[in-house]
Amino acid sequence: MTRIVQKYGGTSVGDIDRIKRVAARVREGHDAGNEIVVVVSARSGVTNELIGRALAINPVPEDREMDMLLAVGEQETIALMAMALHALGVPAVSRTGSQAGIVTDPAHTRARIVKIDTQRIEDSLKKGEVVIVAGFQGTDGQENITTFGRGGSDLTAVALAAALKADLCQIFTDVEGVYTADPRVVADARKISEISYDEMLELASLGSKVMQARSVEFAKKFGVMFEVRSSFNQKPGTIVKKEVKSMEDVVVRGVAVDKDQAKVMVSQVVDKPGSAARIFQALGDAGVSVDMIVQNVGRNGVANLTFTVPRNDSLRAERTVKDLLDDDGGGEVEIFDSIAKLSVVGIGMRSHSGVAAILFSALANAGVNIQLISTSEIKISVVIDLDAAEIAARTVHSAFNLAGA
């Protein structure tokens, strides 16, 4: 008997007909003799409606009450999904996060899972029931409802798969899997059949947006193999799993482009010990997360420091750094909004040299200027002009022959 955890996102359960279609798919799996746990999100749009009502009442709602409010979205879906399965003659029972035994820390709106008591789910599976669990939510163990933040339903699925020792964890979504590049930009982008956690992490955090990094990290930590696939067709998706030797044969797994960053240049800073540290301390205190960092110290004893931040935070970053420099001996801050970050990712890079050379010369040949470079063990990222992002993605995709079988 195969034990499967399936997660369906908000688009997949967006209306009555889609809920029925998901139920039909779940029935197939159940009738084939599998044990099935289904994790669902709120219908698409519902969470935003709830947030809209909350903000109309209180512009700064308390986190505990936001969790109380938002948990409603998933609770509606689990009940409707159970009814849809019953209508097809499939025994099924819905469970809120709390009822599913998901215990978290008390950090409302961004809770972390502490443990999962699977007894009730096991009992239901033993009776042949499909168990439908509300994604994105748990309880703090003091009966308060907690939620996990964005991408929380994926986390529920992966965590349940780990706790239940599931044979398979399937993340059904509105894309068919993870691609070598964004298919809307690169026409011959190819669906990747297998990818390692680390590659997926770099691709996800670099703007592929298939899943939040947190769920992938959780899967890696607990060794949960999972598949990302479409809920709208029957095609196999992308398997995300532990690194195996053969994966290293592929030097570059994919190309990711992140268009939501801005570049911050700090110049004319007097180069004394700790000045960079003070800047990043201040940004951290202001809640700005910094990504790429490059520093050069010139001969005249003044340093130039460049880094990237989420574009939404660029003004806050500018203000924070300006305030600091004013107190700290001077310097200039400049923001560049029109940038993109392009990255190539692959665990094969570790054992293959020359990746950087191929990347840089491909970009040069295409006339794309590189503003910043940063590298990690399995990734090389460059900052380029926003307008060049698409041509760069196509050029690099082709330079690494990613469309080839």
Place this chain on the structure above:
Amino acid sequence: MTRIVQKYGGTSVGDIDRIKRVAARVREGHDAGNEIVVVVSARSGVTNELIGRALAINPVPEDREMDMLLAVGEQETIALMAMALHALGVPAVSRTGSQAGIVTDPAHTRARIVKIDTQRIEDSLKKGEVVIVAGFQGTDGQENITTFGRGGSDLTAVALAAALKADLCQIFTDVEGVYTADPRVVADARKISEISYDEMLELASLGSKVMQARSVEFAKKFGVMFEVRSSFNQKPGTIVKKEVKSMEDVVVRGVAVDKDQAKVMVSQVVDKPGSAARIFQALGDAGVSVDMIVQNVGRNGVANLTFTVPRNDSLRAERTVKDLLDDDGGGEVEIFDSIAKLSVVGIGMRSHSGVAAILFSALANAGVNIQLISTSEIKISVVIDLDAAEIAARTVHSAFNLAGA
């Protein structure tokens, strides 16, 4: 310090502005130094939307899943109400039925309250917090969500008032209180300032529709005094409380008209022992609740049996009785849909005679024909023609001088 339980129905919390208005009213009570527990319903319309979605997915949804689904409506309101109070600077915390410690039997969609563990509410009140409780719902003690059925939020309020030994229980609704008659029909109907549980029960179950009988019965059983009043103005409403001697000075408290019944006449039934019992047994098995019953046995040994049922059930009642008579020696069944039941109610009737005489002669003078009569200790009901209902209500209201101060 006064401890107050306030209940606001779906119309009173129907949209963002109304939620804010209720919050402002709650703040007044809180700022005046009272301990306040607020019970709220789902926003008006929400429950019906949820039911609509459920039935579109499954025409016969399982009761447990309906409870899971419907509980969502109140949970949304408690979170929004807490946010509205926070926006006014009032400390407040929301609690689902389960979190409020409301434990029920496991009868989904019509659960009965078994006990209330008030510890968490007491803790919050001690801290000066307003506690906002989701009406209509509890838990079966096995973590399943249960709901109470129609009028369930009133029940939550009354039960909490009992468990918390509240000084005051206020049911805020869209009417200003209980009237001597329906003000839309009887122009000089007067708001009743005090009424006994039994009178309220008879008026409620006879179609005054201010509250479901169940909540009033619960209040009577646990001696909870409560006030029915409008959430849209500051006028005092109607206090419902234990019978006191002075209440008997009023012979008739009010006139109620129920237009939702039908009369069933069963004639030519061979009068043998148990024939009536078999009819009512069959109706009970068919889920038809019977109200007034009158039987006459004629000289020729055949019985005529007349009773009233909810109009929605009249066809089911006809079919049930016909099937039985066919098996049981014959008889005729006839349905009369165009009837109304008019009742006068008052605990003062017990000690005053002549009420029936005044009622019957008033109706006779107005040319209203009486089809059936039934009496209890504090009530006289008559069945009349539906078309005569309004003139009858006005006539009787005036005959008992109910408009007088």
